[in-house]
Amino acid sequence: MKEKISALLDGEGNDLERERALRALGADPALRGAWERYHLASAAIRRELDVMVSPGLADRIHECLQHETQVDGSRRSLAPRALKFTAGLAIAASVAAIAILNLPPLVSPSTAPVARHVTGKNAVAAARQTPPEQQNALNQYLMQHGEFTPAAGMNGMLSYVRVIGRDSATTDNANAE
Amino acid sequence: MTGFILHRYSLAVLLGLVAPLALAADAQTLFARMHQAGIGLDYEGTFVYQHGDRLESLRIVHKTGTGGVRERLVSLNGAPREIVRTDSEVRCYLPDENATLIEHRRADNRNFPALLPDSLALLKDIYQIRAGKEGRVAGRKAISVHIKPRDAYRYGYQLWVDEASGLLLKATLLDELGGVVEQYMFTQVSIGKAIAESELKPQYPSKGIAWKYADDKSPTPSTRRWAAARLPPGFTLSAHMLRKTPASKQLVEHLVYSDGLTVVSVFVENIDDNARPNVLSGLTHMGAVHAFGKIVDGYQVTVVGEAPAITVDMIGESVGPQ
Numbered sequence: 001m002k003e004k005i006s007a008l009l010d011g012e013g014n015d016l017e018r019e020r021a022l023r024a025l026g027a028d029p030a031l032r033g034a035w036e037r038y039h040l041a042s043a044a045i046r047r048e049l050d051v052m053v054s055p056g057l058a059d060r061i062h063e064c065l066q067h068e069t070q071v072d073g074s075r076r077s078l079a080p081r082a083l084k085f086t087a088g089l090a091i092a093a094s095v096a097a098i099a100i101l102n103l104p105p106l107v108s109p110s111t112a113p114v115a116r117h118v119t120g121k122n123a124v125a126a127a128r129q130t131p132p133e134q135q136n137a138l139n140q141y142l143m144q145h146g147e148f149t150p151a152a153g154m155n156g157m158l159s160y161v162r163v164i165g166r167d168s169a170t171t172d173n174a175n176a177e
Numbered sequence: 178m179t180g181f182i183l184h185r186y187s188l189a190v191l192l193g194l195v196a197p198l199a200l201a202a203d204a205q206t207l208f209a210r211m212h213q214a215g216i217g218l219d220y221e222g223t224f225v226y227q228h229g230d231r232l233e234s235l236r237i238v239h240k241t242g243t244g245g246v247r248e249r250l251v252s253l254n255g256a257p258r259e260i261v262r263t264d265s266e267v268r269c270y271l272p273d274e275n276a277t278l279i280e281h282r283r284a285d286n287r288n289f290p291a292l293l294p295d296s297l298a299l300l301k302d303i304y305q306i307r308a309g310k311e312g313r314v315a316g317r318k319a320i321s322v323h324i325k326p327r328d329a330y331r332y333g334y335q336l337w338v339d340e341a342s343g344l345l346l347k348a349t350l351l352d353e354l355g356g357v358v359e360q361y362m363f364t365q366v367s368i369g370k371a372i373a374e375s376e377l378k379p380q381y382p383s384k385g386i387a388w389k390y391a392d393d394k395s396p397t398p399s400t401r402r403w404a405a406a407r408l409p410p411g412f413t414l415s416a417h418m419l420r421k422t423p424a425s426k427q428l429v430e431h432l433v434y435s436d437g438l439t440v441v442s443v444f445v446e447n448i449d450d451n452a453r454p455n456v457l458s459g460l461t462h463m464g465a466v467h468a469f470g471k472i473v474d475g476y477q478v479t480v481v482g483e484a485p486a487i488t489v490d491m492i493g494e495s496v497g498p499q
Contacts, residue, residue: 127460135463144420148416148442
């Protein structure tokens with residue numbers, strides 16, 4: 001789990017892994033300690049120790065949140081709140097880590113858990129991946145569609161990238177063997 | 178008084194010369210430059226294309242000249258697919274499928290695909306547009322343009338434009354939560370260097386079937402037979418034509434719906450006489466592209482677009498004979 005926490009600090013992992021790590025953080029005091037130590041270490045590397053928070057802060061916040069939730073009497077709301085807070089930390093941490101390299105983040109930090117936007121048609125949002133044989137059938141349509149997309153005007157043939165720059169899964173597998 | 182005006186004027190000119198983009202970094206200027214650069218520059222480079230959990234690397238060569246714009250796009254990993262595009266046609270070489278698709282371009286006559294700065298004013302009702310953040314892409318100074326939709330019917334765009342030339346260096350498509358749907362980014366690019374003719378020749382010419390689409394100037398249908406009954410806010414019919422599929426030479430009705438930035442294509446074709454094993458049905462996606470298929474009265478309806486699921490679904494479900 002500590003590896004996952006470290007990955008979280010570095011802004012790595014997908015949404016699911018991040019959510020798992022944040023849940024684990026909320027449940028385990030030892031992990032919260034590790035979380036602080038990792039922050040301390042990364043601050044030390046960056047020589048930013050003067051901005052480091054005092055030890056036990058995560059625990060104290062966790063306690064406050066727990067207390068608040070018990071007063072509310074709704075145990076359910078604890079997880080999302082704790083999650084939101086730690087997610088905030090995670091975002092700050094990953095942004096800081098990225099700032100060192102001065103590179104644009106490949107995966108936006110905003111992909112961290114956020115309240116799902118309710119459109120009333122969320123069922124549609126879960127469209128399945130187009131099966132490979134249908135992707136081939138779709139090529140001709142994408143080519144014809146491509147000339148009408150603004151992307152074609154903005155930068156040559158970005159829209160055509162989809163026709164050739166996709167589904168190299170079979171070749172990738174062949175390379176791996 | 179005159180002196181004052183002159184002074185202000187020359188100051189503006191001076192600033193304009195010193196930092197043309199940083200100071201006048203409004204979206205309008207950037208869009209105009211981006212559009213010009215996309216057409217008028219010679220450049221070659223390598224860029225990455227990320228969609229879902231996949232990462233691809235591609236090379237692009239772009240050359241202008243008396244014969245118009247010519248481009249070649251090569252995938253660097255996986256199947257060695259290539260696209261060579263001129264002003265009049267698009268050739269897609271697919272060695273892994275032993276095929277070449279040749280598509281004559283229909284849009285050029287009306288200069289439709291260009292995202293002209295004029296249309297930006299109209300876009301502001303549907304998108305929030307911010308520009309001017311400075312950054313660095315492929316080792317070059319870049320300025321950002323952030324285009325955020327005002328509803329859930331379209332994707333947002335985060336664009337990074339080369340400060341010196343106006344070339345688009347990085348583009349990220351964002352969903353309604355700000356999550357990345359897909360993105361392109363140059364990792365290396367050289368702009369303004371002479372490009373050899375050989376760079377524009379396909380490296381892997383397919384020996385297989387060349388599907389040639391006959392260049393018949395098929396007339397635009399006088400009466401529309403098919404249409405989408407429901408459209409998301411801001412979308413209108415931008416183009417409507419009859420074309421032929423490169424493979425079967427069958428006539429296809431092509432309807433283009435657009436809000437000025439997001440474009441959704443509807444294709445309708447008769448499937449009475451040939452059995453088609455891979456007809457698309459229902460809603461699927463390939464990266465940012467959502468595709469929808471259904472059969473109505475013996476016609477296959479196929480909808481594709483770089484748009485959220487709800488948009489493609491709404492348009493697709495509502496397509497029917499008029």
